[in-house]
Ligand SMILES: *[C@@H]1O[C@H](CO)[C@@H](O)[C@H](O)[C@H]1NC(C)=O
């Protein structure tokens with residue numbers, strides 16, 4: 058999973074908001090105050106001025122990110138290049154060597170590159186060299202708590218509640234035949250499981266509360282705009298929306314904490330663990346919001362896409378179903394038992410090892426849908442060497458997923474969803490070091506991989522056991538191929554074209 062951010066990433070809004078244009082004029086007044094330092098001699102080539110405007114910087118970073126990167130790479134002798142976003146100096150990297158430095162260099166900070174959702178969320182400072190991590194210990198605190206909460210025994214313990222959650226949400230779908238938008242229905246299931254695992258039981262167990270909370274998260278996600286990077290000091294409408302939604306989330310969790318304190322009520326959940334550890338309220342809320350956000354944004358989208366890819370291909374659909382049926386039958390051969398009970402019979406070991414096809418399906422869904430750039434910052438006092446160039450101290454560093462995940466020299470027909478590319482005899486993802494980075498890589502692997510895989514396998518396995526389904530548009534026209542991702546997007550996003558799952562209950566006795 059990718060760490061959530063408010064500042065640098067995640068905008069859904071392709072163009073600068075109106076307010077940004079409105080302030081553009083006045084911004085020019087600031088021009089002289091915002092003059093940029095001379096370009097460091099050994100840093101990669103600076104993009105020409107039409108790509109890298111005064112004051113604003115690289116507008117195409119927001120409007121057409123992949124095209125922007127590809128042009129930058131093409132016009133640079135080394136494939137690395139520099140540009141500005143407002144007052145932030147950024148190095149864009151590409152190629153095998155740079156990728157390894159990006160993932161492995163110990164002088165690059167991830168929290169300083171990304172920003173945390175709450176607590177004033179590091180507004181990346183203008184003055185170069187200044188420490189942007191407003192909470193220096195937060196990342197390690199976050200990692201410690203996540204690692205505890207996502208321990209295997211907890212996952213195992215939660216499998217049964219997860220199955221009940223999934224079944225209950227699927228029960229709410231129109232029962233006979235129908236179509237569902239997985240980016241709503243499956244998305245909500247992921248939110249529920251994530252809330253159950255790293256959030257609060259009160260919310261996970263109450264659909265009304267659950268949906269309300271999801272709305273707040275979505276508001277925050279959608280109201281993060283490029284403006285907040287270029288003019289971090291500017292109060293925009295989006296900024297207010299985000300602040301209000303953030304405030305409501307804060308009060309929601311604070312209310313739950315207060316209630317438990319006053320009534321002495323306890324729950325068996327992450328919130329209780331954090332309270333028991335004596336964490337202060339701000340850390341608790343920051344933790345939960347950050348963890349849920351990271352899980353939701355990525356897994357919610359991936360899980361939905363995985364089902365739509367499987368439903369678009371009869372070939373893979375049949376194979377996945379055979380794999381799932383095989384495991385379910387192995388642990389619960391009696392097909393007359395309720396499905397919930399049959400799934401509860403599958404141990405965690407089986408979820409982790411007996412679904413290789415699901416794993417390949419997920420891998421290729423992630424490869425196609427992991428959009429945008431990753432971030433780091435050189436937090437060392439010195440420059441970091443990369444080939445014959447350097448990344449100056451304090452610079453931000455970006456690497457675009459497509460540089461590796463859509464590289465035709467690594468992945469044949471890179472825009473095609475094809476799980477067989479990971480079969481041991483092809484193993485395209487092992488052609489070069491770090492050429493599949495969907496679960497993070499190097500110094501920053503995703504902390505939630507095990508949980509994310511488990512929940513996605515559960516959802517897909519239950520869905521394909523419970524229903525006959527295929528993938529279609531909103532008029533019911535079958536998709537042989539899921540519409541391609543918008544590679545210029547900034548992060549995992551719901552698709553723009555309508556994509557539905559058309560399902561009917563499966564006759565298990567057949
Ligand atoms: C669920 O939450 C809603 C809104 O917070 C509340 O009105 C309702 O009573 C709750 N339902 C249950 C079963 O606790």
Ligand SMILES: *[C@@H]1O[C@H](CO)[C@@H](O)[C@H](O)[C@H]1NC(C)=O
Nearest residue numbers: 058059355356359495509549
């Ligand atoms: C899905 O995609 C994200 C990025 O969008 C990736 O980092 C993450 O590992 C995947 N999450 C899953 C499969 O839960």
